[in-house]
Amino acid sequence: MKKRALLLAVAAATVTSAAFATPQTQWQEGQWQVDLGAWNTEASVNYDKLDGEGGDGTTNDKWNFTGGLTYGLNDKWAVQYNYYGLKTKGSSETDGLGTDGNAQEVNALYSINKNFAAYAGYNRIKNKFTSDDISESLTNNVAQIGIIGKAPLTDKLDVYGKAAIGTKNTTIWEAGLGYSITPDLDVSAGYRYVNTKFVDKGYYDAADDANISYKGFIAGLSYRFGADRDEAPAPQPAAPVYRPQPQPQAAPVVQQAPVRNDYYLESVHFGFDEDQPLSTEQSKLDHFVQVAKANPTHTFKLVGNTDSRGTDGYNNALSQRRVDNVAAYAQSQGVPASQLVLNYKGENDPVASNDSDQGRADNRRVDIWENK
Incomplete structure (x- = not known):
């Protein structure tokens, strides 16, 4: 008892x-x-x-x-x-x-x-x-x-x-x-x-x-x-505006600036749900830094990507963190921020099918483009 x-x-x-x-x-x-x-x-x-x-x-x-x-x-x-x-x-x-x-x-x-x-x-x-x-x-x-x-x-x-x-x-x-x-x-x-x-x-x-x-x-x-998945609104066509036609004039002679284009340089890859590059990608990061410092007049576009798992909002944020970390590494090695252009695409630009492990691994990347 x-x-x-x-x-x-x-x-x-x-x-x-x-x-x-x-x-x-x-x-x-x-x-x-x-x-x-x-x-x-x-x-x-x-x-x-x-x-x-x-x-x-x-x-x-x-x-x-x-x-x-x-x-x-x-x-x-x-x-x-x-x-x-x-x-x-x-x-x-x-x-x-x-x-x-x-x-x-x-x-x-x-x-x-x-x-x-x-x-x-x-x-x-x-x-x-x-x-x-x-x-x-x-x-x-x-x-x-x-x-x-x-x-x-x-x-x-x-x-x-x-x-x-x-x-x-x-x-x-x-x-x-x-x-x-x-x-x-x-x-x-x-x-x-x-x-x-x-x-x-x-x-x-x-x-x-x-x-x-x-x-x-x-x-x-x-x-x-219920996560926020806001998408940018589609651009609306501008209303037509009437402008009087100018009178013909002699065209001035203008020195044409050389045309610059984006050229693919590297793709830095990441693990699943990771925002730091794989350890095996260090040589690519160092090559990117070497090229950027050797060409200070060129700009470099960093484009973040993910595989298809996860919501749109989560993947957009993950691709942004991946690009930010690659950019932070480049700046820590002496590449000025003015040379870097950052872009984030989430899961919307795959280079391979997301139906296989290898395809998803290929899609977890930051593409680096050199504008010259």
């Missing part, structure tokens, strides 16, 4: 993670992400710290609904609401007592770079403990901070990890894999573990402070929509 009373007094608080499917580390202004998933949760507590009798009290696992909604404020900041069910089944170890509650949180997220994002927020946990003849609800409020990391294993497969700390002695980690079905639709699978304050020493005669853990397999699906 002592164990039963202590379980009834649980004041657990969990820190939830920043997304339920493959976690995003970058956002677009105006973009929404909807997350739906399930978490196969069990809860356990260490009785050694409760009554000195030893052993772990572990409930039986149960599938819980998870859901979330994220909105991109700009390319660095997003806001997010998440929901977790916290239901588990009673077991013989817990005298038939299970949990029946939920966690709701609001986070602000910040993109550090394409591989990492940080978040902070507020988490309200309602833990309801029930058996055939007992029901009691307890609510905890948790302040939390965390970090998200992910890296591509292939063009479509990511590995991700999340870690966080919060008040109520709370820690969390989650790790798993995410698979991109389309540029806007992901699925993921992983394992999630949360450890947080259970009771303070002396509460219901507890022998010491104690924590409780929630853990289990988690899977989910994410869908993104």
